[in-house]
Amino acid sequence: MFTNIKRLLIGRPLKSAELGEQKINKTKALAILSSDALSSVAYGPEQILIVLITVGAAAFWYSIPIAAGVLFLLTALIMSYRQIIYAYPHGGGAYVVSKTNLGVNPGLVAGGSLLVDYILTVAVSVSAGTDAITSAFPTLHDYNVEIAIVFVIFLTVLNLRGVTESASVLAYPVYLFVLALFILIGVGIFNILTGDVPQDLHAPIGTPVAGISLFILLRAFASGSSALTGVEAISNAIPNFKDPAPVNAARTLMMMGALLAILFSGIVTLAYFYGIVPKAEVTVVSQIAEETFGRNFMYFFIQGTTALILILAANTGYSAFPLLAVNLAKDKFIPRMFLVRGDRLGYSNGIIILGLASIFLIVAFHAETEHLIPLYAVGVFVPFTLSQTGMMLKWLREKPEGWVPKFIINTTGALISFIVTMMFFLTKFSQVWSILVFLPIIVLIFHRIKKHYEAVGDQLRLTTCEPALEIKGNVMIVPVAGMTHVVDNTLRYAKSLNPDQIIAVNVSFGREDQKKFEEKWEQWQPDIRLVTLHSYYRSILGPLTKFVDTVANKAKENDYQVTVVIPQFIPKKGWHNILHNQSSLLIRSYLLYKRDIVIATVPFHLKK
C-alpha cells in the first residue's frame, strides 16, 4: 500500500548506476537554480524606492546610481563565484570555501547560515507567491496557510522525483517570466525613446534633494541588494550538472548574472522614467505593466508569471539545501542520514527535512513571512562575506599566475558584502538580531554532533580496546504470561539452543494466582525452572527487571551471558496490535538500553 502510493508520487526507484542520467544541462539548470535570484527582481527595485520615498519623490533619481551600485556588487559576486566554481569544482560554495581558507568555525558559520537561509527561502517565497495569488482571489485569503503548505508539499514531491524531472516541469514558468519581463522592458524603453512618456514624470538626475543623507542612501543600497540572494545557489549545486560540470556551472552562472542585470536595471529604469511611487496595495512591477500596456492580456501575463516565479523561487532552496547538507554530513557536522540517496537518487532526507522545516515556519508565522526577509538577506550576506574573504586569502597564499585581478575581484566583493551586512545590522537591527543568537547555537550543535561521531568511531575501532572477554556459558530467561502456544513455542526454541540454564519467570498480581500457576506449571513443564514474582504495584516491568538484574550480576561473575527470550504473538492485521498489551516492547527497550542483556524475540504468527 505505502509502496504503491510512494511509487505513484515519486516514480519507480532508480538504480545507483543511473545517476548520470539524473544530471541536468545548462538550460534546465538555469531554470531551477536561478528562480530565486530572478524572482527577486519582482521586489528588489521596490525596496530601493520604499527607502527613498521617506525623503520625497524628488529623491527617486538616486535609484539609478544605487542600482548601478547593486549591479557593480552583482558583477563582483558573479565573477567571484565563477572563480569559486573553478577552484572548488565539487561544490559546497561558501561552506567549503570558508572552511578551507578561513578555518572550521567560519566555515560552519557560513554553512549554518546558508542551511537556515534555504529554509527561509522556501517559507518566504512560497508565502509571497501564495499572497500574490490570494490577492487576485480574495475569497481564498483565509486559506493562505493551507495553500502555501500545498505548494511546499508539491515542490517536495517534485524534488523527490528527481532533479531532471523538477527541472523539466519548472523550466517553462521561469522562462515565461523572463520573456514577459523582456517584452515589458522592451516596450517600455521603446515608449520612452519615442517620447511617449511625458518628461515631467521624473526629476532629472542630479536634482538636489533636501534631507538626503549617506545613511539613507546606504540603507536603500542594502535593501536593493536583497535582490542578490540566490546568487550562491549554483556554486553549491555543481554536482548536479552534466560533465564537464564546472564549465557548465560557470556558464550558467554568467547567464544568470546577465539576465539578472538586464531585468534589474530595466525595471529600475522604467520605474524612474514612469515616476512610479511605491504603494502598499500595488507592486511596482504591476504599476509599470499597467502604465505600459493598460489592463490587457500582457498585464495579466506579467502578473501571473511573477506570482508563479515567486513560488518557484523556493525551488532554489530545494536544489541547494540537500547538497550543502551532504557537504556538512560528510564532515560529520550533521546527521549521516543526509548522505543517503533516495529511490530517485536525490538526497531525499534533505529534501524532506527542508519541506517539513519550511511548513513549520509557514504555520508558525501564519504564512506572513515578510518580516523574515531582512533576516534572510543577512543570512545570505554573512556567507558571501566569508567566502569572498576566504578567496582573498587563497589568492594571497597561493599566488597562482595572474592572481592579482582575481584578488581584486574577490576583495571588492568581500568589502561590499561586508558593508551590506553591516548596513543590515545598523538599519534593521530589530529584525536581524536573532541571527546573532541562533548562529552560535547552530555552530555549537555542529561541534557536538561531530564530537559524538568521533567518540563512536573511536569506541568501535577494533585496534583501540581491551581484549574481548570470552563468553563461558549462557543463561536464558523466558518471561511467561500464561501457558499457551506462544510460550510453548518459545521454550522449544530456547531448549534447542542448549543454554546452561533456562528460567521461566511469571509476574502475578495476587498470591492465589501465583500458587495456582506454580502448580499447573509443575505439570506442564516439570523440567524448566519457574520463578514467580509478586507485583505490589501492578507493574510487570518493575519486578521483572529487578529479577533480570539479579541474574545478570550473578552471571557476570562467571562470565556467563544472559539472554531474555521474549515470546511474542504477531496478529494477522496491523490494527490488531492496539488490542494487545505491548509490554514486551517496553521490556525489550528497557533491558536493551539500560542493561547489557541480549534480547531475543520469538514470533508466533496468528493465522486469523
Add this chain to the structure above:
Amino acid sequence: MFTNIKRLLIGRPLKSAELGEQKINKTKALAILSSDALSSVAYGPEQILIVLITVGAAAFWYSIPIAAGVLFLLTALIMSYRQIIYAYPHGGGAYVVSKTNLGVNPGLVAGGSLLVDYILTVAVSVSAGTDAITSAFPTLHDYNVEIAIVFVIFLTVLNLRGVTESASVLAYPVYLFVLALFILIGVGIFNILTGDVPQDLHAPIGTPVAGISLFILLRAFASGSSALTGVEAISNAIPNFKDPAPVNAARTLMMMGALLAILFSGIVTLAYFYGIVPKAEVTVVSQIAEETFGRNFMYFFIQGTTALILILAANTGYSAFPLLAVNLAKDKFIPRMFLVRGDRLGYSNGIIILGLASIFLIVAFHAETEHLIPLYAVGVFVPFTLSQTGMMLKWLREKPEGWVPKFIINTTGALISFIVTMMFFLTKFSQVWSILVFLPIIVLIFHRIKKHYEAVGDQLRLTTCEPALEIKGNVMIVPVAGMTHVVDNTLRYAKSLNPDQIIAVNVSFGREDQKKFEEKWEQWQPDIRLVTLHSYYRSILGPLTKFVDTVANKAKENDYQVTVVIPQFIPKKGWHNILHNQSSLLIRSYLLYKRDIVIATVPFHLKK
C-alpha cells in the same frame, strides 16, 4: 525525569492492597457524581422557555406543568435506577442491564451510546464553563480553546491522582453551588410570598394561548428533560463506593434526585413569577439572581459557582467513563488496556483516553459545542429507554415478590424516555441524525474486537493445535556493516550458543567495496562464512530479506530454526539515536512481522 514529573503530578504509586482506601463516602460521591445532573439546572429551565417564547410570553405559564412532567420523569428515572443499583450491585448501569435482559446488541447500543456521551459531556460542559468565564473577561475570549484544554488537562490529572483526591477537591464547589441556589430560591420565594414581586409580571396559570400545540409542548418537554442527563452516572460507578456499596449508592442517588428536583422546580417557579424572558446574552439564572439581589456580592457568588459547576460537570464523565469501559473490556468488546489500574489505582487508560477524545472534540469544534447538546441528550435517552425496558422484562420474567409496583415504575420510565427520544428525533433531526450513523459503526467495531480476541484465545490455547514441531538445529545470520567491536561482540555471542551454522552478511553498494570487504574479512574472521550482497537500489533491507528468505526456506525443509542476530550499539544519550541509522529497527520489525524468524539483538553500550 519522566518518573519524577509523573510523581509530582499524580502522586506516589499505590499498592494494589490499598484499593479499599480509594473508595469514597456518600458526601463526596454526591459531589463528584452529581455535578453533571445538578449543573443542568443552570440551562434546563431556560431550554423550556426558549421553546415557549416561539408562541409568545403568554405561554410561559406552561413551563409549570412541563416542569411537573420533567419532575415526574425524574422521579421515575431515580426510582428505576435505584432498582437497577440493587439488582446489579457491581455497576454497569444501562450497558449491563440492557445486555442481561435484552441481549448483546441492545446492550452494546446502550454502552456505545454512553461511552460517546461521556466524551460529549466533558467537551460540552468544559466549553460551556469556559464560555461563562470568558463572558465575564472578554479579553480572554480568543483563548477559549486553550483555556478549555487546560481545564480538561486539569481534570484528567486530578482524576489520575485518584477518586478520593478528586472528590475532596471537587466537593466544595459543588456544595457551594447548591448552597448558592438554595439561598437564591429561598429569598426569591420569600419575596414572592411577601408580595414584593408584582402580580402582573406573569400570566396566570390556565390563560388560553393562541397558537400553542401539542408539538410545541412536547418539544419544550424534550428540551427540559435535557436537564436529566447525568442521572445514570451513579449506577455506573457503584464500585467506587464504600461498602455496603449498593446501599450507599442508592442513598446518594435519592439525595441527588431530591436536590435536582428542588433546584429545578425552584428555578422554574422563580422564572415564572418574575416573568423572565430568555435572552441571548444573559442566562435565565443570571436574570433571576439580578432580579432578586441586584448586582451585589450574592449575584457574583451565584454566577461564579454556576460557571464552576459547568466545568466540574465534566467530572461526572471522568467518574463514569472508565468504569463503563471496564465493563465493556471485561466482555472483550473494547481493548483490554481499559482493565489496567494505574499507579493510583484508577483506570488510568480510560481517564487518559477520555481526556484526549474530549480535547479532540474541543479543538475540532473550536470550543463551540452548543450544537452538540441535542446529540448528547439523545445519547443519554437511548440508554435510558433500553435499560428501563430491560428492567421491565426482568420483572416480567422473574416475577419476584412485590414485582408489580417495580414493573409499573420501570414501564412508566421506559415509556417517557422513549417519548423524549422520539421527540428529539422528530423536532431536532438535523442535529441528532448522526447518532443513527455512528451507533451501528460503534457496535460493529465492538463485535470485530470481540471476534479478534476470541480468535486469538482459540489459537493460543494449548488443547486446540497440532503437535509442535521439534527444532532439529539452528542457523544464525549476523548482518555486519563493518569490522568493529559491535560486530565482534555479536559474533562472540553467536559462537557461544554453538549453532549448526553462522553466516555473516554484508550488503555493499559498490563492486570494489565488496571485494575489499571480503579480503579483509578472510583475515579477520576466517572461520565464519561471509556472504556479500550487492544492492542496486541503495537499500539494505531489500537484499538482506531476500537472502534471509532463501536461508529460511532451506532451513525449514530440515526443521532448522533461523535466528537473525543483530549487532546494535547503544549510544550513551537518547538524543544520539537520531544521529545513527536506525536500519536495525527496520530489519527487526520486517523480519519479525512478515517472516517466522527469531530476532536476537545484541547490545554494545558506548561509554561516551
